[in-house]
Amino acid sequence: MKTAVLICPGRGTYNKAELGTLARHFPDADMLARFDAYRESENQETLSALDGAGRFSNAKHGRGDNVSGLIFAAGFGDFLSLSSEVEIVAVTGNSMGWYTTLACGGAVSPEDGFAITTTMGRMMHENGEGGQLIYPHMDADWKFNADDKITLLAKVTEIGSRPNHALSVSIDLGGMLVLAGNESGLSAFASEVPQSARFPMRLPGHAGFHSPLVAAVSEAALGHFPVELLRQPGIPLVDGRGQIWWPHASDPAALRDYTFGRQVTAPYDFTRAVSVAAREFAPDIFIVVGPGTTLGGAVAQSLITVNWQGMSSKSDFQSRQDTDPILISMGREDQRALVSKGR
Secondary structure (H helix, E strand, O other), X not given: OEEEEEEEOOOOOOOHHHOOHHHHHOOOHHHHHHHHHHHHHOXXXXXXXXXXXXXXXXXXXXXXXXHHHHHHHHHHHHHHOEOOOEEEEEEEEOOOHHHHHHHHOOOOOHHHHHHXXXXXXXXXXXXXXXXXEEEEOOOOOOOOOHHHHHHHHHHHHHHHOXXXXXXXXXXXXXXXXXXXXXXXXXXXXXXXXXXXXXXXXXXXXXXXXXXXXXXXXXXXXXXXXXXXXXXXXXXXXXXOOOOEEOOOOOOHHHHHHHHHOHHHHOOEEHHHHXXXXXXXXXXXXXXXXXXXXXXHHHHHHHHHHOOHHHOOOHHHHHXXXXXXXXXXXXXXXXHHHHHEOOO
């Protein structure tokens, strides 16, 4: 038996390589049919049709009202597929992965978690303002330098204070900062920081998540989702502030207010969520559910920032992975087999 912290990914994880993920791995046909029926009732294309398409279309599959449901179903399906030899001691997630976290942790039913995720994806697609870009603050070997990060944060604050410029941290993502802003703010940052082959990178189709730019979406969500939707979690949840929601000791009303309030409009500190989960629960392994494999690096970088088990660089992490893997990405077939029932 191994103890594990479960980690649920957000946007940007269902791409061309993930097409067919649900057909290959989702373990509960009846549940998938219920998800499809919900989307049909909302006049949306079913997950089965999207996942089973002959080719991937970023315009279709990457759209917020479609990709949100695909990501939730892939992540929750992986949770259902875990071996009985794995004990989940806590659940956390990145950004939209918070909604999957709620379902895996038992704070909402799978069907309500799916409805929350797809509704928030639709609201963001229809009403979200601004955009996002991503920029690293770690070097190529993932060595953490607090001064480099402080300098970068100061630049963000300075640009965000200029007239007609909106710019703020959206997600603290391991060795990266995801920034939210309006066109003036994002363009100014992109032109004033050192350039590399990939960065700064705009994230197409993304609104200014986790910032005041999406306050209207938060207001609509608070008016739409009743407090009765949420309940006490069955497994501890670690949110985007690093706060733990404990079973039998959480206020569902407060959890609702956080989920559709601060979680939507304030920075999401994924780095802190992972480091708190590591220190508080000291798991044997960290399991990143699907879809995709892109979140694994951010998890490793988050652990490096707190020198988890002596890891202070990418080479340290890779050496550990080669001898005694601490991070399992279920989007990788070879690693999936280590923790799943087989599907």
